[in-house]
Amino acid sequence: MRGLDVFCGIDWAEDHHDVALVDAGGQVLARLRITDDAAGLAALLELLAQHGDSAQDPVPAAIETPRGLLVACLRAAGRPVYPVNPMSVARYRDRYSVAGRKSDKGDSAVLANVLRTDLHAHRPLPADSELARAVAVLARAQQDAVWERVHAQNKLRSHLREYFPGFLAAFGSARGGITRPEARVILAAAPAPADAARLTRARLASLLRKAGRQRSYRKLIMVTTLAPCWYCSGLVRQFGFGTVIIGESRNFQGGVEWLRSLGVKVIDLDSAECASLLSSYIRANPEIWHEDIGEE
Numbered sequence: 001m002r003g004l005d006v007f008c009g010i011d012w013a014e015d016h017h018d019v020a021l022v023d024a025g026g027q028v029l030a031r032l033r034i035t036d037d038a039a040g041l042a043a044l045l046e047l048l049a050q051h052g053d054s055a056q057d058p059v060p061a062a063i064e065t066p067r068g069l070l071v072a073c074l075r076a077a078g079r080p081v082y083p084v085n086p087m088s089v090a091r092y093r094d095r096y097s098v099a100g101r102k103s104d105k106g107d108s109a110v111l112a113n114v115l116r117t118d119l120h121a122h123r124p125l126p127a128d129s130e131l132a133r134a135v136a137v138l139a140r141a142q143q144d145a146v147w148e149r150v151h152a153q154n155k156l157r158s159h160l161r162e163y164f165p166g167f168l169a170a171f172g173s174a175r176g177g178i179t180r181p182e183a184r185v186i187l188a189a190a191p192a193p194a195d196a197a198r199l200t201r202a203r204l205a206s207l208l209r210k211a212g213r214q215r216s217y218r219k220l221i222m223v224t225t226l227a228p229c230w231y232c233s234g235l236v237r238q239f240g241f242g243t244v245i246i247g248e249s250r251n252f253q254g255g256v257e258w259l260r261s262l263g264v265k266v267i268d269l270d271s272a273e274c275a276s277l278l279s280s281y282i283r284a285n286p287e288i289w290h291e292d293i294g295e296e
Helices: 038-050 070-078 086-096 104-121 130-163 165-171 181-187 193-197 201-209 230-239 257-259 272-284 286-293
Strands: 005-014 016-023 028-036 061-063 081-082 222-226 245-246 265-268
Touching: 005 245, 016 038, 016 104, 028 038, 028 104, 028 272, 038 070, 061 070, 061 104, 070 081, 070 286, 081 104, 130 165, 165 181, 165 193, 230 257, 257 265, 272 286
Parallel strands: 005 061, 061 081, 222 245, 245 265
Antiparallel strands: 005 016, 016 028
C-alpha cells in the first residue's frame, strides 16, 4: 500500500457540504461544494477518483460528524472516515487563519490538514455491523427526543409563568410537573385561565380519568413476598384492592384473616423459598423485625 499523499476534508452542513483535497505538503489540490444527495455523493466520488482514490488505496476523509447520509455512504464505499470534534477544528483553525473565523470553504481545508499532520491522533469510525448502526440511530433518536422534550417543557413553563401561573402552581411541584398526563390533558381542555375557571368538578373528574387516573383499585392485584402488616392491610382496605397475593404466611400472619373477612381475595402461595428468606432475616435481625411489626 502506498503512503498517504492525498487527504480529504469535508465541512458538513444540512443541505450541502464543502470538500477540499490537500496533498502531503499541504497544497490544496481541489475544492468542491456538493449537495446532500446521491448526485452530491457521485460528484465527491468522481473527485476522489481523479486524485488517486481506489479500493486498494482509499483517500481518508475527515468530517465533523460521525453520522448522516454522507458519512454512511462513504463508509459503505469502504473509505476510512475520521470524525473530528468541532472544538478541535476550531483550535486547528488558528494554524491556518490569522483571523481564526469559521468559513465552510476554509474549514474543509483545515479538516484535510488535520489528517495530513495528525492522522495518528484520530481514530477512524469502526466497521460496525448493520445492527450496530441501527442501534446507534435509535439511541441518537432517543437522545434527541429527550432533549426536545426537556426544551419544550422549559419553554412551556416559561410561558405559563407569565400567562397562566395558577396552572403552574397546581402542577409545578408534583412529580413529573407539567409533563404529567393529568397536566397535559387539563391544559389541552383549558389552555387559558378563563377556560379553567369554567371547569366543573364533574368535568375535572372526567379529564383525570381520561388521563389515566385510577377510579377504582378493585380490579388491581397487590403482590407481596410476605403477609401484609396491619398498616399495609389498612392501605389495601382504604384503596379497595380486590386481590392480594402473598408469598407465605408461616412466619407472620399480619392482617390476612381480617382482609378475608372484608371480602378481599387473599391467595397464599405458601412458598418455601419466601418462608426461608424471611425466617433467616428474622433470626439475623430480631430487633429490626419486631420494630417493623410493632411488637416488643
